[in-house]
Amino acid sequence: MQTLRAIILAIAASNISLYQLDIAIGRLEGGISPDMLVFPRPVLQYIQSHPICLTSLCLSVSPRNRIRPNGELVGDLLGFITLFPGLQRLSIEFNYRDEREHFPVISQKLRLPGLRFLGIGAVRCTEDELVTLLLSHKDSLEEVSFALVDIISEGGSWQSLLATMRDNLSIRVMTMDDCLSADKDIYYRESESDDAAYLKSFEISGLRQDWTDAINGITIGRHGSRHG
Template identity: 30%
Template sequence: MVGLLRLPNELLAIIFGGLDAQGFSALRLTSKYTKSATLPAFISRYFQTRYIMLSRLSLENLVEIARHPDFGPAVKTLELCTDHFVEFPNSYFHTARHEGDILLAIEEGRSPPAALVGSIDDAHSSGEEEDQSPGEEGRGTDEGSVSSQASYETLLDKVAYTSLWEEQEHIIMSGLAQAYITQALISLPNIEAAVISNMHRPWGALAHGRQTGLPPTTALDDYMEVQFLGQVLRITLTAIATSGAALSSLAITAGVLSREAIAPDILRPSESHFQYYKNLPPSLTELTLNVSAEATRGAEDRWADDLSAFIGVFRQLTQLDLVITPVDYGPRVDRLKQLAPKLQIPNLQCLGLYRAYCSVQDLGAFIVRHKATLQSVTLVRVGVSGGIGHWRSLFALIRDHLPRLELSIKLCTAAGLVVLCRAEHENGEEFEDSFDVGGSHEAWTTAIEVIETR
């Protein structure tokens, strides 16, 4: 074992990367030497991304990590999770589901966690840190022993739960949440990205679940819960603007389910916030958004205006990845028709469009309007109403105006049929539903000839 631990840290990180959370924790418990030798791998594994929620416990932990001489410099991404407490909890209709943790469990060969209560003991939960003092490594990991999923078998402690809900409301309304995050961003020297998501369980949620008998909810389909998401968004952006942190990327991907995707009216800043967001760092050039194709009732006519106003806040944007999540029921809505004429991004180089339904005319017009800067476009599960001829006309338009553009297509459709590219392989002719085209006039001409639908 000692001989193994004398290998370079890069090799140790590769070796230990194959261990699941339980195995890695057990390894670090074997000896002080092992614990010391695995510290770089421990930091790399558990501190590059920090998952937090708007609770005092979680936010104070973040500030401590940001000030730590080893852990703070390791943090590259701060993910604000939407786990939260509600005024009237209902144990029978309570969602605490984290899709990212479910995928992690499957990758590690464990049973996925329950969908309604509890969540897996993710990368921030490790029994090895249980007995350490607040100043040591234990502050970087969640409380409790490692298990495949958390257990909340006790009855709901309404007093404890109400206390945490009141604390949550206080730190939001008083500005404490914003102050904590601002201080952390100031202290994190290598922070690069911020994320707002409900994909992973944040640090502290496990402890709160044990304290109350009911974990914080991740649901975002209720009116009050949507308003909470708006508060998280405003707190995050204000903290970024205040801190001056040189972030390069912001991703707002909360809403895994279609009914939970964010409507643009939640994104649109008020006039006072809009003026303040002008202080966002010029280094913030990458934006990822997951928005619903369905508008909030009463805001149907403002869908495109609200979204374009929010995107317009990011003046130096060079990369935009936009997911337009379709509604569960009813006809598909062509939102690009409304959005494309309003959206002008002067420095746009990379565009990603996901799950959208549109016409090739609107898509082509948007691409051509940005031909001075645009270098690549990625289309994933994008559907157009017309047949394959519409896709060929889009290719011809790009060939004539932006022949050097690189286009990546994945699982796109024409009139409900998958767009395929015919390719010659050793085993004969094959049809691929994911393919890259472009780069030259000749490449676009060839692509026009080899695409079809099935």
């Protein structure tokens, strides 16, 4: 914890510009806890008065490794992210899948005016929560990546989410990796005559028709039944 704080403070003091900062201490139990991102007030004031020019931030978070109360974790995480107001690329992944403990608040409160790339990993959420987060960055967002994201039962659908993205955002590239719908695998059918193949990794780029084809081709299968 002290090492991380010292690094951030040194970056602020040096007044250098950084392209990317990756914060991920191991995996699973070794992931960083948001309370490790809390700075003493004098240090925080110094950093805020010496803004860090950072383009890309990747956070691998393990909420179970915590000291502070659970309700304060999202505030700790968002407070750290907003130390870098010029962020253009942000990736947040949870080492334990977030079971709607933290992501709903993140979707409501995270705001980065220049964000161009957003990556979300290992969360269970609703379509509305994803839409809220995406539309809050519609003026700048160009690329989105979902990994191990599960839209919960009665929480909307991937087809509806993709339609909203197609109609309301200017996304050049959208990728999905190992995503689920209510704990069920997602499949994709190129045409009505083709068999549906398990959608492990998928990308949509640019053209409206590509989005429409993806929306029409997605189907939901039973969890664990993968063909093709």
